Amino acid sequence: MRQFKLYSYIFLFFVFPLLLRAEENPFWQEPTKVQADSLKQLLISSKNDTIRMLTNRQLGLYYQEISRPIALAHFEELLKLARQLKQKLWEAEGLSRIGYVSGLMQNYSTGLKSLLLAKEIASDDRIQKDIWNVNLFSGERDPHLARLKVLANINEHLGLLYYFTGDYNMSLEYHNKCLSLNEKLKDDAFLSLIHQNIGESYIGLKQFEMAIPSLKKALFYSLKSGYAKYRGLIYLDIGRIKEDNLNYADAKKYYHTCVQTSTQLESTDYVGMAYLALADLERKTGAIDSSLIFAENAVNIYRFMNDSVGLADAYLAFSSAFDLINLTDSAYFYLKKGITLKTILNKEQHVNKFQTIGFDEQIRLQALEAKQMRTQSRTRTFALVSGIIVLLLIIFIFHRNNKRQKKDKAQIEKAYSELKSTQSQLIQSEKMASLGELTAGIAHEIQNPLNFVNNFSEVSNELIVEVEEERAKNPESRDENQVSEILSDIKQNLEKINHHGKRAADIVKGMLQHSRTSSGVKEPTDINALADEYLRLAYHGLRAKDKSFNADFKTDFDETLPKINVIPQDIGRVLLNLINNAFYAVQAPPPPEGGIKDPNYVHKPTVIVKTSYLPPSGGTRGACLVGVSDNGPGIPDSIKDKIFQPFFTTKPTGQGTGLGLSLSYDIVKAHGGEIRVETKPALAGSDGEGVGSEFTILLPIY
Structure with missing residues (x-):
């Protein structure tokens, strides 16, 4: 426990704040592109598993709406490290994130399996002990609220999984469970997500009059909490409702707001969705040139994301626009590409429907199995604990002091070892930071001797040409004194080149010595x-x-x-x-x-x-x-x-x-x-x- 606290204090107070945005709730904080680049370097250089665990989580959050395979890889590494460190709450968090991204990638069976396992882990209040970096999950540093935060997020991801498969009623049930859990959490950022998901479920049910209030609440709590990651998607959802009500002017305004907001927030997927919506809207209103531009933007985005679902829709939007202006060849070309992708997706959808049919039965059976296992585990635990208590009462009298001393000694040695390791890392980080500050100065100092080397080299080349011209003359007309003087000048130039070259080498040597770990030799x-x-x-x-x-x-x-x-x-x-x-x-x-x-x-x-x-x-x-x-x-x-x-x-x-x-x-x-x-x-x-x-x-x- 002390080991985790030691790393938590050092990393949270001096490294973690530099990697996250200045939002009040750290659970929802996601890095920018610049911060993600820094996190990648940290992931390469750090040998601390707890720091690597957190860094993989943040990189996964950054990539989950940009490149889902990369996000999935980071979340899988998070899960691996959490299990190695025996951090059960972090394990549940990793499984939950894997479940969500798997759902986005239409791998619903893997998503369901991960989320159900995550829910089972997070439902056990025993995991509230020894949580590393508990303030990531709870601003009050309350282990109970930290567990509830992860459990609520798992329920949200289960609701989204049902939404992806078209079961909007079941999706609403899970999101309403999230509302109940949030009464204890009082998390405005989470409230924004819940109302947004409820609004989208109502859109799926074509109940637009129910969707609008939920989306407005989502926008309100997004602005109140400062959590803006999915704000662009809220604007997109409102725009769709406006378009369905034939209010094209407002719909267009909301779609453009989605593009602007999602671009600023690096939510690439939602930029592509907004471009598709704009392409369809412009086609409806007869603005074919604009429709083609927006469709092309969508194609470029989904190619970058390697998103076959969005790319198929973008190809079909392209085809429809070309067809309206009688460019039959282009329309047929993109129609063929879109249908080809749709055919592949239809095969996947058949599989997904088959998986969806078994969702309820799988949940029921797994819930029953989990309940039976918990009952058996409690019975075994009770019998085991009873026996251990009796045994400990006997042993306690004889070995209390000895055990306490051994335990304290081990903890002190472990803490001291970790402290020395952390101190070495901090010293090296400080040294490399100072080296970074020297870089521009080193470049300036090196430039001066390099200028001398270049200048003397050019002069020497000109002198050599003069010597060659003099040597080419007849012996009678050749001026040997001038040749000797030129050769003397060349020699002096070479000495100066050598001097300034050594000066540059000394500067580089000094830089290398500064960056190298000290040998301790005076x-x-x-x-x-x-x-x-x-x-x-x-x-x-x-x-x-x-x-x-x-x-x-x-x-x-x-x-x-x-x-x-x-x-x-x-x-x-x-x-x-x-x-x-x-x-x-x-x-x-x-x-x-x-x-x-x-x-x-x-x-x-x-x-x-x-x-x-x-x-x-x-x-x-x-x-x-x-x-x-x-x-x-x-x-x-x-x-x-x-x-x-x-x-x-x-x-x-x-x-x-x-x-x-x-x-x-x-x-x-x-x-x-x-x-x-x-x-x-x-x-x-x-x-x-x-x-x-x-x-x-x-x-x-x-």
Whole structure:
């Protein structure tokens, strides 16, 4: 249990919020395309099964209305990991998602089997213990409500499965069960889905007067909760009712709203459905050119999705539009393609009808079997528990203390092991984040020596041509002195090319050292060169990242400072963090509260990096001092004592992890050094002089 809590706290507070939208109910949050790309990278790099389990769930949600085979693969991996981790509620969630996507893919028997198994698991209140990441399912972190949320969602998916097979009355029964469960959950996002599904079931029954109120409620709760994934489909359903009532103008408006909304929400399937509806509507009103355009859009979308059902309808819409303008060949071509797909689908529909006939009987038999198994299981459990209780009462007297100590020891060791593993992952993540910030600066620094190499290469080529021309002359007219001078120039150029090539190689080597896991081996290092390199890389990186970035930097290096034994990758990371923080701070001028007494004061953001050498004296070792100072607003006294604490940050959400100074502190301490901060916040009446902060690193010289 402690293991799951440890991963839950770390991942939920520092990784998970970056991957989800800012909606209030995390159960319904689905990633955008950009976030999905980040999740794919996380899935590749993470070795933590709980994180992989959650990541597969989120990627499945992203793909379920875009590419259902991909979504199904992610949900199957979610199920596999949940079973490995013995997370029963997550297992039920995985089965429920598999059931829903299988229904969308017309594999109804697999969908039913998965959903019934999910319902059996979620109906057992014993799974409420040791739920990992319970706040995903319940904002109140209530295990009981978390189980009810999954159970309600399973019932919703069962209702949709009946809707897919055309049994709208049974679909309504399940959605009404969801309404009852939601009285306890009080989930507005779920309420939006329930009313939408009820409205669609009424549309299937041709009871439009009943469908409209439900769809309006669905739209109301979608706007209230902020859950917008299926909002486009609501507009599409309302548009169909308007079209059925011959209100073509309003129908067209709702269809276009569906296209716009679903495109923004990356709900590709509903964009295709809206284009088909628009193609049919334009054909009815005689706008054949528009009908052809919308039908073509639908064909492209369903080809991209590899959705044969939608593609068949799009081909037939194309054919109908071509037929109205007497383009017989085109009409026949697309009619043939549509009929071919429809023929294949009709075969599948025959199978689906056969499966549908057995739905009620399968449910009844499986429910009866499940009830019998639960009764037998309870009887066996009662007998077993009774015997165990008697046995435990005897054992308890003799072994209570011993068992408790062993259990506590095992839990502590396990928690410590997991903590070390998580710490290593966080350190590596922070290091790679800083490498990302360096990328633009590295590109800028490499460009300079490359320009020199290119220029000297071009000049050398021209000089070689001159030598060849001179050598081609007769010995009598050849100027050997000029040839020697040209060859000397070529040699100098080659030396310069070699010099600048080595400079570029050194920059790349430094980047590779920064990204590589530290070997822990100290080596003699020129601190002046290291500080100068990271200062320039950080500055150019920020300039490339933010065109509005404007700051100056200065250096004051002690040339008498000898090389010292340090781990260059680690100290470089410390310097990069302090320099980046300084550049971040100087962008904000001293606070105006109370005013600046000098009206001519102009804030000039400046960062200063300096070093100094403290030679040995009085039996003490020599030391190296590295200072990074800025003229920003300073650090308030109220937080000064907290800045080296892990995960403490004053930056806006998403711009800082709060690990930089904490890791820097640990690295300096591991080198036997110290890191101090001196700060002077701007005060009322000051003239702007002397404000800002200075971080000083003291490293002993052995």
